[in-house]
Amino acid sequence: MIDRAATFWRAHLKPLFLLSFGFSLVNYIAMKATILAGRQLSPMLYASDMQAQAQRDPTGMLGQTGVSMGLWMVLFGVIFFIYWMATLATSRYVVSAQLGEPVSPADSLRRAFSRAGPLTGAYVCSIAWAMLIAVLLLGPGVILGGIAAVVAGMGSNTLALVLAVIAVPLAVLGLIAAMLWYFLRFLLLPPVMAMEDLGAWDSFKRSGELLSGRIGPGFLDRVVVRAMILYTVMSLILISVQLVSSIPSWLVMAPYGSPFDAGTMARTPQYLLVPAELVQVVAQSCFTPIYYVFCSLFYLDMRVRREALDLERRMDAPSTTTLAV
Template identity: 30%
Template sequence: MSNVHQEPPPGVPGPPGAAAGPGWWPGPQGWPPYAPPAPQPGVIPLRPLGPGDILRAVVAVLRRYGKVLYRQLLGVTVGALLVVPAYAVFADAALSGLIQDAQAHPDYTATGGQVAVLIAVVGGGYLLLFGFALAVQVIATATGTKLVQHAVLGRPVTARRLAAEARPYLWRVCGSFLLLALGIAAAMVVGLLPAAIAGLAGAGPFALLLLPLAALAAGTGMYAQVRLVLQMPVLILEDARPTAAFRRAWQLNEGAWWRSLGIPYLVGLIGSAAAQILMAPFLFLGFVLMFAFGGTGVDGTWEPGPASLIALSACLLAGLLVAVVVGAPLAPLTHALLYVDRRIRRESLDVALAQAAGLHPGPGQPAPAQPVPAQSGPPEAGAAQPPAGTPGPDRAGAARDGVAPEDAAPEDGAPDGAAPDLAKRPGPVVPAPGRSQDEPQDQSHGKPAAERPDPEANGPART
């Protein structure tokens, strides 16, 4: 018996109790029933996603839309590369007196004014780096999340259009970042403050008894942070307010804590390895410049000078900023894909996405035009003919070959600002082919609250 699966001929009834529609025919030699592959109009198949699907989708987004995505971060990167070295030169000039006095007198004690200048320079440097890091993260979160909205359907998008769609959410994303950070910090303070007060008061044994409370507070903060990883996708893709996004993300991510921890952590490890590779040339250049600008001491040995330290610091900061910018979109892309996966599992979003991609019509939408059989002679009188300009099935949904997604023009007939609507909850349920709307739907699509199985749990389907 051949192991090649074949579909049953049309009109042949299926086995007793088998569901109607494609895919019911049992496989040979007791194999499981044939399951047709899920459609994939974009970077993900329209079905519940496994960890491998999400990893491949992140790589596919960076490969197809990388130029559009990183163009949004170009301004912040150039500004940081110009401002940070300039601030390093300013810091060296401001602290030159303190450095010279400390080198001339090993037991020198800094004055109050010099200490104040040192604190101001160091604090300003930390605030500057924090501001650039926050700006990069906010822009990467808003643009990366909005980009997933187009990438799941394989739609082209330009850099100008992506920036226009992400711009209204920048301040909202920034406020949500700060609000989440303050909440986690408050939980940590509540847990650590009693033990710290007891330790400072001299009650050492009592402070040790309060350490489990501190560990509980730390665990609670970590649990809440992982449980709320979908907060930014909800905020942007559903156009929700920060407080409403917190509630919605908490409910949507119920029962998926370990997935929300493991998959972003794995993507982060890969991004960290790529960042180390990117930082290596800057580190090498920094050491070369440091030895080139170094001087000779009194005893004839080499010693670093102010110029060499500035060159090394500038190269290290430049490499760090480039690594941060390159790795910044990884977490937003992963969280947005996890959001799509959760809605596919709980709310049948794959059906709505298939309708948006034009793979099959929804309720009340016309079916695609059927091919007209070829006629050897002139058409009969009164025969219905398709209207002029009606596209055939071979043209419907055809991909444009040779055009990059970021450079392609919008689809004909589609509005310039149109984007797939992911804000509808839950996604509309479309009757399966061959069934009427009065018949019960598949269990995986008919109950939004039910979890649909992971397709990668038992390996790929046999065909």
């Protein structure tokens, strides 16, 4: 599956880049606006003496931290939605090409924007469902952390420390599991939206049906297991690309402090930082489509295996054979 995705990506690099670049640029603009807004609304978080200011004004620091977290939550919501739109547009291009009915990137974008309404509805449903799952998965760690805080208040510091040591990794694992569940559960929703004229709720259910059950007797033939393995590999590829494409930005920020310090980005001149970040945007637009192609091919593979889509289309196609009289 990954090899097929890479082969298609190499063969259609230019149109895939054109489909991805606009969405990547919007993501970059949204992220940049969030950072600039955060610097204006939460200046204490970007100050060089942040710890000292927190000690002088803990209430102000808490308020600005809340504002910053709210901004970043909105940003992540926007980025995830744009990711779905990009996947939808690319899926239209990829699946149509695989079925022998190629469409242009412009037609794929028109399809994506025409489905923006149902996609928004499905996105809201997915966020609500994900919040419920996150509460369930984070619950044990949060509850154990709360017990540790109560025990510490009662004066048993040793027991509280033991409980905290267990609670923190448990909560982190719960958060990772919730994020993995989200991306796997809705892996095929954008391709469904791209190729099937279903509403928001029907697309929501349809994507779940395609990812349920198994396609063979073995453990690896469970669809969720196959999706998890393939998704993990693709994620590692994209993370590697992200790290490599971030090197120009890190080099630009290095003279002004640690690239992983929020204050360093504020101290770095924007006329140096923005070009380096745009290089990163271009690199991501080149390589990220391989993930979109993988989602599209996985959707097509499930429909072929479960619904014999290829045979159905052959039967529906007009015959090209001329019978002799």
